[in-house]
Amino acid sequence: MTTPGALWPAVTALLFVAANWLYGRAGERAYAHPILLPSVALMGWFSLNEDGLMAYVADTQFFHIFLAAAVVGLAVPLYRSWGAVKANKRAVLAAVAGGSIAGVMSALVPAMLLQASPEIIASLGTKSITTPMAVTVAGSIGGVPSIAAAVVVITGLFAALVGPGLLRALGVDDDVATGLALGTAGHAIGTAEAVRLSRTMGAAAAFAMTANGLATAVLLPLVWG
Amino acid sequence: MARSLVGILILMAFLYGAAFLVRSLSLPLPAPILGLLLLTAVLLARRGVPEVIAAGSDTLIRIFPLLFIPPIVALLDVKALVLSAPLVLLLAVSASTLVGLLVTAFLYRALVRGKGQA
Numbered sequence: 001m002t003t004p005g006a007l008w009p010a011v012t013a014l015l016f017v018a019a020n021w022l023y024g025r026a027g028e029r030a031y032a033h034p035i036l037l038p039s040v041a042l043m044g045w046f047s048l049n050e051d052g053l054m055a056y057v058a059d060t061q062f063f064h065i066f067l068a069a070a071v072v073g074l075a076v077p078l079y080r081s082w083g084a085v086k087a088n089k090r091a092v093l094a095a096v097a098g099g100s101i102a103g104v105m106s107a108l109v110p111a112m113l114l115q116a117s118p119e120i121i122a123s124l125g126t127k128s129i130t131t132p133m134a135v136t137v138a139g140s141i142g143g144v145p146s147i148a149a150a151v152v153v154i155t156g157l158f159a160a161l162v163g164p165g166l167l168r169a170l171g172v173d174d175d176v177a178t179g180l181a182l183g184t185a186g187h188a189i190g191t192a193e194a195v196r197l198s199r200t201m202g203a204a205a206a207f208a209m210t211a212n213g214l215a216t217a218v219l220l221p222l223v224w225g
Numbered sequence: 226m227a228r229s230l231v232g233i234l235i236l237m238a239f240l241y242g243a244a245f246l247v248r249s250l251s252l253p254l255p256a257p258i259l260g261l262l263l264l265t266a267v268l269l270a271r272r273g274v275p276e277v278i279a280a281g282s283d284t285l286i287r288i289f290p291l292l293f294i295p296p297i298v299a300l301l302d303v304k305a306l307v308l309s310a311p312l313v314l315l316l317a318v319s320a321s322t323l324v325g326l327l328v329t330a331f332l333y334r335a336l337v338r339g340k341g342q343a
Contacts (some may be wrong), residue, residue: 046298096329099328153297
């Protein structure tokens, strides 16, 4: 069955608008997050109609350029709240470095203990950096790019859905702290969530995402060798 | 509306400029991250955000979650790979993401408080 090229982008956008409305009505609970419901609905549909997935991926390919442009656009919240990040430069850098290392190690150690294959282990090393980076870096340390990409997306989604509520429950009421955590652990998906929640949180997340991504991309291949 | 569109086009120009640099210098960076760095440098140099760029950025950031839906749906395509090591991947993703979140947030808080008391 062929579908007109604009159908899937339109369906995706409509599902998002509907989910976003529901999210507001549900008091912004994580289970009603506007990334989650449309994704679950579309994945359900394409599990039943597997032949349609290729067309969906092809027809929504142009979303990538907007996604990439949105990442560039994170420069604006980053610039606007630069002061909040700069005021505690050392604490910010140490927190991002510490969180990044702790996150990677706590993924690798259980994987090694469970005797996962070297390809899986290498594909986990890049879990907290943004997809295009993860795929390149995972490839260079012997990982499987598609597993690395899947791990990155699931990690980001998990951080965005669980992070803000968890940190609030544990008494973290500082937007910079929450933003740094979301950007470090959840790359662009976590940052997208932070930007929705507050300007300062978004800026801290954009900074953490960039710093973590740069450091991981440069250091991981060196450490791995 | 028109302003947002112009802003989005400017962001895309930064993206393509960054992509060109990444390719010609074979930098170990993805183009969007380099584009983010370049635009931040321009904003810092200008000491202000031009209104069109702010409008474009705000529009894209508002639909950010929408833009992640297709790559998430595309995960179905690697379902077999993900299911080949479900326990490891589940542990790695959930436990280590929690560790990453908590260490970052609490380390920052501890360091900022420590500084305040000193």
